[in-house]
Ligand SMILES: Nc1nc(=O)c2c([nH]1)NC[C@@H]1CN(c3ccc(C(=O)N[C@@H](CCC(=O)O)C(=O)O)cc3)CN21
Ligand SMILES: CC(C)C(=O)C(=O)O
C-alpha cells in the first residue's frame with residue numbers, strides 16, 4: 416500500500432540513499448490498483464500499449480488520446496503512485512505540440528511526461544516543458560519510436576563512440592531540466608556510468624543492475640507477452656502462480672539487487 420503520494424523528490428531521496436525502487440507499466444484501473452496495493456511506487460502508461468494492448472508491431476500508431484484514456488483509467492485505480500505517461504510518436508515534434516499534448520496527459524492524471532530521444536531539439540523541448548511546470552522524464556539508449564531508423568529493436572551504445580554520445584545526452588537532458596531518466600537496452604557498464612554521472616534518478620530496462628530503478632512492461636513481468644521475450648525480461652509469475660505475489664517478488668528482487676541478474680543484462 417502507498418499511504419502518501421510518491422513525488423519526484425521522494426525518488427531523488429531514494430537515489431541518494433541508494434534504495435533501489437521498481438516501476439511497472441500499467442494500462443487500466445484493475446492492474447494499477449493491484450500494483451499500488453502491493454506497494455509499487457511508480458507506474459508508466461507506456462506507448463508500449465500499442466503493442467501490448469492494441470496488438471501493433473511497434474509503438475508508432477499510438478495517439479495522445481490513447482495514452483490520455485489509459486492514463487485516466489490507471490490514475491483512478493492508483494491515486495498515490497507517481498504516474499508517468501509517454502508522449503507518443505510525433506506528439507512532441509515542435510514546442511507548441513509538445514506543450515499542448517503534455518497538458519492533455521497532465522490533465523488526465525499524469526505527474527510526469529516522458530519523451531524519447533537526444534539532440535538539441537529534445538533538450539529545448541524538455542526545457543520548455545520544465546519552464547512551464549511540467550515534470551519531464553527523458554528516455555535514451557534504445558528508443559522504440561526510432562525502430563524504423565534502427566531497422567529493429569537493437570541494443571544501443573555498444574561501441575565507445577556511441578556509448579560516449581549516450582552519456583553526453585544524459586548530462587544534457589539533466590541540464591535541460593528533466594527530473595527522471597529512462598535508460599533502455601544499453602550495456603550494463605554504460606547504465607552504471609550514466610547513473611553515477613547524473614543526480615536525477617535513472618530507471619533501467621535492459622540497462623543492467625546499477626540504475627537507480629528498474630521498469631518492466633507488466634505483460635512481460637507476468638509472462639503473457641507474445642513472441643520471443645527480450646533478454647532483460649523475467650517472468651515473476653511462474654515462480655509464484657499468483658499475480659500479487661509476482662508483483663511483490665519483482666519489487667523485492669529489485670530492492671535486493673537480485674533482478675536484473677547477469678542473464679538479463681547486455
Ligand atoms: N511487451 C513489451 N515489452 C517491452 O519491453 C517493450 C514493448 N513491449 N514495446 C515497446 C518496446 C520494444 N522493446 C523491445 C523489443 C524487442 C527487444 C529485443 O528483441 N531485443 C533483443 C536484442 C537485439 C540486439 O541484440 O540488438 C534481445 O534479445 O534482447 C528489446 C526491446 C521494449 N519495449
Ligand atoms: C518500457 C518503457 C520504458 C516504455 O517506454 C513503454 O512501456 O512504452
Ligand SMILES: [Mg+2]
Nearest residue numbers: 461462463501
Ligand atoms: Mg514507451
